[in-house]
Amino acid sequence: MMYVKSKTKDMITNQLDLEKTVSDTISKMTEIVARTMGPGGRPVLIEREGLPNLVTKDGVTVIKHLGLPNAAQNIILDTCKEISLNTARDAGDGTTTAIVLANAIVHYGKEFMANKPKYNPQRFTREMQDCYTKVIIPYLKETAEPVKNDEDLRRVALISANGDEDVARVVVDAVVAAGEDGHVLIQEDQGGGMRVETHLLIY
Numbered sequence: 001m002m003y004v005k006s007k008t009k010d011m012i013t014n015q016l017d018l019e020k021t022v023s024d025t026i027s028k029m030t031e032i033v034a035r036t037m038g039p040g041g042r043p044v045l046i047e048r049e050g051l052p053n054l055v056t057k058d059g060v061t062v063i064k065h066l067g068l069p070n071a072a073q074n075i076i077l078d079t080c081k082e083i084s085l086n087t088a089r090d091a092g093d094g095t096t097t098a099i100v101l102a103n104a105i106v107h108y109g110k111e112f113m114a115n116k117p118k119y120n121p122q123r124f125t126r127e128m129q130d131c132y133t134k135v136i137i138p139y140l141k142e143t144a145e146p147v148k149n150d151e152d153l154r155r156v157a158l159i160s161a162n163g164d165e166d167v168a169r170v171v172v173d174a175v176v177a178a179g180e181d182g183h184v185l186i187q188e189d190q191g192g193g194m195r196v197e198t199h200l201l202i203y
Helices: 015-036 059-065 071-091 095-115 121-143 150-160 165-178
Strands: 044-046 054-056
Touching: 015 044, 015 059, 015 071, 015 095, 044 059, 054 059, 059 071, 059 095, 071 095, 095 121, 150 165
Parallel strands: none
Antiparallel strands: 044 054
16 A cells, blocks of 8 residues: 555644634625625625636625635635525525525534533534524525516516626526526626527437
């Protein structure tokens, strides 16, 4: 068996140092990403290697490009990115909100555990999961309003597009063209403007 030398790594063994690193990292991440939230959000300038700089207020795009020089913070940052990427994959929106909520859970969860030293962290996690499955999800399903027509769809798209009417219109056109069983694929074009192309796949 060939010996492979391990790469240099930062290791944190002190619990207080680890808690502070996690808290500081997600707080820093939230501070940047939260600025893009909602129609009144602010754009972020992103430097991209081999590509032109990008100005955007799309939360998931900002999150994907975040990086920190400290190795320990960077691995925590990459772990936190999964929160937003999973939200984007499952819901299609709400990536910034997911990070803001995660930061609040970490902050107030840490405060809660500090005030209850005998409270088991695993119990806290289980109760949070129970709250999610037994309270939050049923409430969302009960209060959700179904999209009944193209105008409802346009309003949803307009929120996700930060009030950009052109983007919202193209999104609606693409979703309507794809139908319930179709797929929407987004591709960046070299030219300007936006357009919708439809393709019929026969299996």
